[in-house]
Amino acid sequence: MSNKAVITAVTNQKGGTGKTTTCENLGVGLAMAGKKVLLVDTDPQASLTVALGHNRPDDLPVTLSDLMAKVIQDQPIAPGEGILHHPEGVDLVPANIALAGTEVSLVTAMSRETILKQYLDRYTLLTILS
Numbered sequence: 605m606s607n608k609a610v611i612t613a614v615t616n617q618k619g620g621t622g623k624t625t626t627c628e629n630l631g632v633g634l635a636m637a638g639k640k641v642l643l644v645d646t647d648p649q650a651s652l653t654v655a656l657g658h659n660r661p662d663d664l665p666v667t668l669s670d671l672m673a674k675v676i677q678d679q680p681i682a683p684g685e686g687i688l689h690h691p692e693g694v695d696l697v698p699a700n701i702a703l704a705g706t707e708v709s710l711v712t713a714m715s716r717e718t719i720l721k722q723y724l725d726r727y728t729l730l731t732i733l734s
């Protein structure tokens with residue numbers, strides 16, 4: 605079996621179409637099947653973060669917007685930084701409303717379409733090395 609990480613994006617412009625529910629259940633299902641799963645909440649409304657038990661996402665010290673800001677500013681990211689662990693066996697990069705501001709900072713960022721991928725590549729590398 606391949607050890608290569610697979611990225612699955614669940615996306616739809618329309619709200620209420622089951623994106624969050626799909627992410628949560630697919631993630632936990634894959635973890636139950638023995639996969640190592642990192643869920644990345646890319647919604648400033650933070651529904652997935654709340655669904656996984658973090659009722660006050662705006663109080664979290666590190667979320668996806670902080671990690672993406674570090675990539676944009678070429679700052680180091682520590683292994684496991686900002687990652688939350690869930691008893692069902694999935695890990696989570698949480699989101700909060702600050703992610704709405706990330707959209708603005710991406711406008712002037714170099715290679716803005718790759719910032720999230722750059723973060724995920726760094727995460728994967730840090731996980732392998734740690």
Ligand SMILES: Nc1ncnc2c1ncn2[C@@H]1O[C@H](COP(=O)(O)OP(=O)(O)O)[C@@H](O)[C@H]1O
Nearest residue numbers: 616618619620621622623624625626627647651
């Ligand atoms: N397969 C499904 N069958 C019935 N209801 C669903 C299904 N998937 C999601 N829902 C319900 O639909 C609503 C919207 O789902 P949600 O995952 O929050 O959508 P989105 O993230 O796209 O906004 C929620 O109340 C959820 O419980």
Ligand SMILES: [Mg+2]
Nearest residue numbers: 623624647651
């Ligand atoms: Mg949602």
